[in-house]
Amino acid sequence: MAYNPHPPRGGPAGALPNMNMNFNQMLQRSMQEQAQPEPIVEAPSNPPQSIGYGGVYNATPPQQSFTPNVLGGARETPQPILPVDLPPQAFLTSSMLLDMVDKKVDVLLRDEKEYIGILRSYDQFANLVLTECCERIAARNPEASDDPTIPKWLIADVKLPGLMTVRGENVTICATVDLDREDEPKGVKISSEKEVRALAAAQRLEKKDRDSRKAKALKQAGIEPGFGMQG
Incomplete structure (x- = not known):
């Protein structure tokens, strides 16, 4: 039998060139698709207005102006962050002493000394300035017992002349004095x-x-x- 180097294309043996041709075309087509970058869709600069709200949420807020309007008066000025009616002392760390100024206070120190006077001034370090000051000396009553009618402490107030300055770091307690009850304190006896x-x-x-x-x-x-x- 003689061998034919050029078989017919219509038979089963001719399907191989067609398959090779189709595969090459598909490969070229896929390479062309990868080489072409996908188009980038840019977002619109102006988003569409909200449906049903008339574009209220997309509208830009008007700029505040403090100049008088032609149609009606000046616009309302914004509220300040800090109140302007408070003194500068209210923003210090010792601002709690602000309400005690010009009041009678009782000051207890770290060494257990006690001073009573009128608070006239203070600073940011809680250094106190007292006038009409007196030192209160206290001792345990040797006659004290379980009887609640017998006072457990004896006290005596010693008047101090001039101005009294107390260093803030030595203060343990500073409190106002009840003027209605200071003449007859409970649990103590004036001696x-x-x-x-x-x-x-x-x-x-x-x-x-x-x-x-x-x-x-x-x-x-x-x-x-x-x-x-x-x-």
Whole structure:
């Protein structure tokens, strides 16, 4: 049998060139589609107005103007962020003392001293200036018992001349005095200055000796004594 190098294209053997041609065309078409970039659709500069609202949400707000209008008066000015009717002292860290100025106050210090006077001025560090000031000395009443009618403290007010300045970092408590109840304070008895000073000095020595003995006992147990205890 002789071999035919050019088989007919219409038979089954002729389907191979057609398939190769179709595959090449498809490959070229796909490469052309990848080479062409997709068009970028730009968003419209002016979005469409909202349906049913007449474009209220898309409208730009009018600019505020503070010049008088021709048709009717000046426009309302915006409210300031900070109120303008407060003094500069109201924005300091010690602004809580603003209501105590020119009032009678009771000041307790870190060393347990107590001063009563009229607050005249202060600064941002809570340094206080008192006038008509007096020092209140207090001591425990040795006659105190479980009877509530017997006062537990004896007090005496010592008048201080001139102006009194108290450093802010030494203040523990600063409070106003109730003028209606200051003449008859509850739980205390007004006594003489000499008696109260003697009792207060004796009680301080007793406390110092008690703290010293407690500090020694703590050291023997391997514990460091606290603040104010003498070793």
